[in-house]
Amino acid sequence: MKKLNLNVTTIGIANAVMLLLVSLFKEVRLFRPLHSVFQILLLVGILVGGLVIGYNFFDQKEKTLFDKLSYGLVITLVISSVLSPQWRSESIKDSAVTGICVLAIFPLINGLYVHKKHRFSLNVIRLIMICVTIISFASIVLFFISPLIQFDLLGETIKIGMSTNRLFGLYHSxxxxxxxxxxxxxxxxxxxxxxxxxxxxxxxxxxxxxxxxxxxxxxxxxxxxxxxxxxxxxxxxxxxxxxxxxxxxxxxxxxxxxxxxxxxxxxxxxxxxxxxxxxxxxxxxxxxxxxxxxxxxxxxxxxxxxxxxxxxxxxxxxxxxxxxxxxxxxxxxxxxxxxxxxxxxxxxxxxxxxxxxxxxxxxxxxxxxxxxxxxxxxxxxxxxxxxxxxxxxxxxxxxxxxxxxxxxxxxxxxxxxxxxxxxxxxxxxxxxxxxxxxxxxxxx
Structure with missing residues (x-):
């Protein structure tokens, strides 16, 4: 378990480096041809991390409800990253940050917060992951059905088109x-x-x-x-x-x-x-x-x-x-x-x-x-x-x-x-x- 956790954390750090390079090469005009290359590598890193965590999930003999929700969250966010409609531009970085976060949460749960004195913190994390799982699934559903949803407001036609990054982007203000x-x-x-x-x-x-x-x-x-x-x-x-x-x-x-x-x-x-x-x-x-x-x-x-x-x-x-x-x-x-x-x-x-x-x-x-x-x-x-x-x-x-x-x-x-x-x-x-x-x- 410790070895796998180390691999997951290493993948998370590698993805963080890729995220840094993607952003850097986008800002420097000379290196912009490399921008798309690192975007693809970053997406591959997220998918590989998801597969590693998925392997850990299916390798376990006993799976608790918390395990199922946790790994369900991983799968959901990885899918969200792939389905992001603008993944070639800004939202690839939103998806990348999501992937980096997910790929490192398991060492945290297995290490710092499993102690008896931190049961409350562990329960909070469980609740958080349940909420994020629900939001992630909802965002994917909205992504597919959004073209079908529209209504009139004050004489203007309003279309609902929420991808994952838009749903989570409500904190702009x-x-x-x-x-x-x-x-x-x-x-x-x-x-x-x-x-x-x-x-x-x-x-x-x-x-x-x-x-x-x-x-x-x-x-x-x-x-x-x-x-x-x-x-x-x-x-x-x-x-x-x-x-x-x-x-x-x-x-x-x-x-x-x-x-x-x-x-x-x-x-x-x-x-x-x-x-x-x-x-x-x-x-x-x-x-x-x-x-x-x-x-x-x-x-x-x-x-x-x-x-x-x-x-x-x-x-x-x-x-x-x-x-x-x-x-x-x-x-x-x-x-x-x-x-x-x-x-x-x-x-x-x-x-x-x-x-x-x-x-x-x-x-x-x-x-x-x-x-x-x-x-x-x-x-x-x-x-x-x-x-x-x-x-x-x-x-x-x-x-x-x-x-x-x-x-x-x-x-x-x-x-x-x-x-x-x-x-x-x-x-x-x-x-x-x-x-x-x-x-x-x-x-x-």
């Missing part, structure tokens, strides 16, 4: 800092009294919570699996290298510094380009009536040190000046805070969105809480003994930091498009649980 403080609701009410000083502010705060909890309810199961699985792969990677504590801490500190530097560059770019005539961008945001610049030229104009999406920042901060303290509420100006081209439509800037939605008070408070949780988690990890809890906690911190970087630079190099949001607030919730009740006893 989820804002990072708002979700973070929603997860720690008690802290929000206790330490953020400015939000409930007036009727208007109270309404905005409650509306933010309601919207976020709706999206959390729709996407919680999928996000938990992503965070837990990738963290196991992360732990396995550092476990193979056998790095010392000081080296791990140094890596995390370096990653934090890089994320802070990325944020500083963004702010600098906003200041540099604030005096630029926005009409020079081709009228993609400020003046839609102006002639549109061809996509290739437009992208060349808007790629800079990191992403060059200074127009989005300028547009968002212009609106923020009207209500800087409390913002405009959840998902405000969402349709305007995206790039104007079809190909780059999904590269939504979550940081601009969070500022415009929650305002300075909410954003500063949220990031303060996030920093506090990370610092306390790192402190407890250093004090604890070397072991699975220690590595697991460091993995969560590392994923949290990487997701912050993914959000800052808005790149596809590590996590794709909207997945940094997912991994971010799931890791944050797990770290919050560890900090509130730290227990670092070894799992037998």
């Amino acid at each position: 989820l804002s990072l800092p708002i979700a973070a403080s929603s997860l720690i609701l008690g802290f929000s009410f206790r330490f953020n009294p400015l939000y409930v000083n007036s009727t208007d502010q109270r309404f905005l705060f409650i509306s933010n919570l309601i919207v976020n909890f709706v999206f959390v309810a729709l996407s919680f199961s999928y996000g938990v699996i992503i965070a837990l699985i990738v963290s196991v792969a992360y732990v396995s990677f550092f476990g193979v290298l056998k790095l010392k504590k000081k080296v791990l801490v140094a890596i995390l500190v370096a990653v934090f510094a890089a994320s802070a530097f990325g944020g500083a560059l963004y702010v600098t770019r906003v200041g540099i380009f604030a005096v630029r005539n926005v009409s020079d961008t081709g009228g993609t945001i400020e003046d839609p009536d102006e002639p549109q610049v061809p996509d290739d030229i437009w992208k060349e104009q808007h790629y800079g040190i990191l992403t060059g999406r200074d127009t989005i920042w300028l547009y968002g901060l212009t609106h923020l000046k009207e209500r800087p303290l409390i913002g405009f509420g959840a998902a405000a100006f969402y349709g305007d805070l995206v790039l104007g081209t079809q190909e780059l439509q999904s590269l939504h800037n979550v940081y601009v969105q969070s500022l415009v939605s929650g305002g300075i008070i909410h954003s500063v408070f949220s990031f303060w809480v996030i920093g506090l949780i990370v610092i306390r988690s790192l402190r407890y990890s250093i004090k604890s003994q070397q072991g699975q809890h220690y590595m697991y906690n460091l993995a969560l911190i590392g994923l949290l930091v990487f997701s912050v970087i993914g959000g800052f630079v808005e790149t596809n190099l590590l996590y794709v498009n909207r997945f940094p949001q997912y991994i971010f607030w799931i890791c944050l919730s797990l770290l919050t649980f560890n900090v509130s009740k730290p227990r670092y006893d070894e799992v037998q």
Whole structure:
């Protein structure tokens, strides 16, 4: 069993590398011919991983209901990956992340959470997998019957066409800092009294919570699996290298510094380009009536040190000046805070969105809480003994930091498009649980 688990984790890490190469070669024009090759290799890796896990399932003499649901989930998600209608473009990466997550969940269940003291966590994972299995089967059914479903609404014909990635993409409007403080609701009410000083502010705060909890309810199961699985792969990677504590801490500190530097560059770019005539961008945001610049030229104009999406920042901060303290509420100006081209439509800037939605008070408070949780988690990890809890906690911190970087630079190099949001607030919730009740006893 241990050997097979190692193989599954290895396949998951290999798929993660393929995902990185697929995203990298897509962004570098010189290597775009190799992009399709790595896409195919990535799809093959997902299928091979599914076959390995399937072999393990059929090799077992006794199968519990949990085993059947777990492996049913694997088969379902592998099928979903193959049937994804746009697998040659963006959704291949959605499917790839799904496959990576599934291929590493079994070492987690068989290792960290089978101890008697973690029965509750195991039951939670069971419930999560049941929910994801149901959602996955439902998405496949919708994929086949969606052309048959349509209805009239306000004089327009609405067609329902939900593939797997669309069904799981309902969290697009989820804002990072708002979700973070929603997860720690008690802290929000206790330490953020400015939000409930007036009727208007109270309404905005409650509306933010309601919207976020709706999206959390729709996407919680999928996000938990992503965070837990990738963290196991992360732990396995550092476990193979056998790095010392000081080296791990140094890596995390370096990653934090890089994320802070990325944020500083963004702010600098906003200041540099604030005096630029926005009409020079081709009228993609400020003046839609102006002639549109061809996509290739437009992208060349808007790629800079990191992403060059200074127009989005300028547009968002212009609106923020009207209500800087409390913002405009959840998902405000969402349709305007995206790039104007079809190909780059999904590269939504979550940081601009969070500022415009929650305002300075909410954003500063949220990031303060996030920093506090990370610092306390790192402190407890250093004090604890070397072991699975220690590595697991460091993995969560590392994923949290990487997701912050993914959000800052808005790149596809590590996590794709909207997945940094997912991994971010799931890791944050797990770290919050560890900090509130730290227990670092070894799992037998």
